[in-house]
Amino acid sequence: MDFSIKQCVAWGGGLTTTQDWQSYAQGELSLSDSQELPALKQIPAMQRRRLSPFAKLALHCALSAADECLMSVPSVFASRHGDLAKTSKLISDVAAKEDLSPTQFGLSVHNAVGGLFSIYTGNKAPLTAVSAGEDTFFTAIIDALCKLSANEYSQVLVVFTETLVPEIYQQYIAQDEVAIACALLLEPAGKGDEVYTLALQAKQESDKDKVQTENQRMQVLDFLNFYYSSSKEVNVNSKRHSWQLSRAAS
Amino acid sequence: MNNLSEEVKQLIIETLDLEDIEPADIDYEDALFIDGLGLDSIDALELGVAIKKAYDVKIDNNSDDSKKHFYSVKTLCEFIAESRT
Numbered sequence: 001m002d003f004s005i006k007q008c009v010a011w012g013g014g015l016t017t018t019q020d021w022q023s024y025a026q027g028e029l030s031l032s033d034s035q036e037l038p039a040l041k042q043i044p045a046m047q048r049r050r051l052s053p054f055a056k057l058a059l060h061c062a063l064s065a066a067d068e069c070l071m072s073v074p075s076v077f078a079s080r081h082g083d084l085a086k087t088s089k090l091i092s093d094v095a096a097k098e099d100l101s102p103t104q105f106g107l108s109v110h111n112a113v114g115g116l117f118s119i120y121t122g123n124k125a126p127l128t129a130v131s132a133g134e135d136t137f138f139t140a141i142i143d144a145l146c147k148l149s150a151n152e153y154s155q156v157l158v159v160f161t162e163t164l165v166p167e168i169y170q171q172y173i174a175q176d177e178v179a180i181a182c183a184l185l186l187e188p189a190g191k192g193d194e195v196y197t198l199a200l201q202a203k204q205e206s207d208k209d210k211v212q213t214e215n216q217r218m219q220v221l222d223f224l225n226f227y228y229s230s231s232k233e234v235n236v237n238s239k240r241h242s243w244q245l246s247r248a249a250s
Numbered sequence: 251m252n253n254l255s256e257e258v259k260q261l262i263i264e265t266l267d268l269e270d271i272e273p274a275d276i277d278y279e280d281a282l283f284i285d286g287l288g289l290d291s292i293d294a295l296e297l298g299v300a301i302k303k304a305y306d307v308k309i310d311n312n313s314d315d316s317k318k319h320f321y322s323v324k325t326l327c328e329f330i331a332e333s334r335t
Contacts, residue, residue, distance in 0.1 A: 046288055049267040099303060102295035 001145045003186050004193035006155070007065040010224055011038055011057055012180025018228075025228035031178050031221075043120060050103060051116070053179065054083040058113045058161040059120070061183035066157045073185070074125040074147055075157040077114040078140030080133060081165055083107070088166045113161065134175065134238050136160065137182075137219035138245075141198055144186050158184045160220050174214045182220050191250055199244045214239050254327045262323075265300040266293050279324050286322070294320060301326070307333040
């Protein structure tokens with residue numbers, strides 16, 4: 001399905017502005033281990049105090065990308081691991097037979113950030129929370145495109161967020177990690193816009209043998225690198241899928 | 251009682267991540283919830299767990315008594331002091 005990208009806002013690895021990401025795509029800037037977080041001054045202090053780094057990254061990008069349609073836009077919130085720092089702390093507390101923090105518990109579920117977005121903006125449009133392994137980023141776009149098509153929405157917001165996996169789970173991580181959020185405002189392709197097309201192929205059983213490992217780079221970075229470049233097409237391989245994202249003038 | 255009230259104020263600030271609020275900013279007798287300090291129902295649950303942990307007191311959820319105990323720093327201190335003896 002064809003679509004256009006009306007807004008793209010990303011924050012992570014020390015890169016915080018459109019200009020930063022353009023320089024990244026041109027190879028002039030690279031990611032750092034910067035843990036700098038958006039200030040989110042627009043959210044009142046009494047609400048902001050409950051936001052984890054994960055939530056701050058997500059909300060900053062979501063609020064900026066959907067600035068024009070905050071109250072009404074349907075959304076897809078996506079993360080591979082979710083707010084795992086929060087979840088693993090709770091699991092430790094359970095193991096130690098400690099009382100759980102009600103606040104932490106409530107905010108550790110996979111759709112918690114979507115909920116915070118909805119509460120803060122008063123947006124009551126449908127919202128989904130997606131997790132799909134290393135394919136999470138592109139899968140979230142597929143979900144958004146399905147919504148655009150099936151429900152004839154005029155716009156859908158996609159918010160992808162990932163933070164560093166806690167030490168205790170690090171042995172399971174094959175990817176280079178960066179704490180990052182990226183929000184996209186997608187629309188059906190219109191006249192005058194660049195038209196994007198996302199194609200996906202599931203690998204055959206015979207192909208799967210060839211690529212046993214996960215892609216070292218997060219898909220969101222493959223996307224940002226492509227989006228801010230002058231390339232017409234990017235191919236991204238994961239363990240299970242081949243993705244092709246391309247664009248052309250309408 | 252004085253030390254306890256300072257302790258409780260500190261506990262409230264730390265437990266509820268109250269940015270930019272000092273113990274001196276919390277009035278001893280003013281309402282903690284809604285009108286006064288502006289805490290909400292999630293804070294009430296959170297504070298309940300923290301006080302239970304710190305002072306080993308039993309809190310009956312949702313009883314009218316609990317609402318009275320959680321009204322202000324003063325009522326909380328009285329409740330803690332009472333329950334400990």
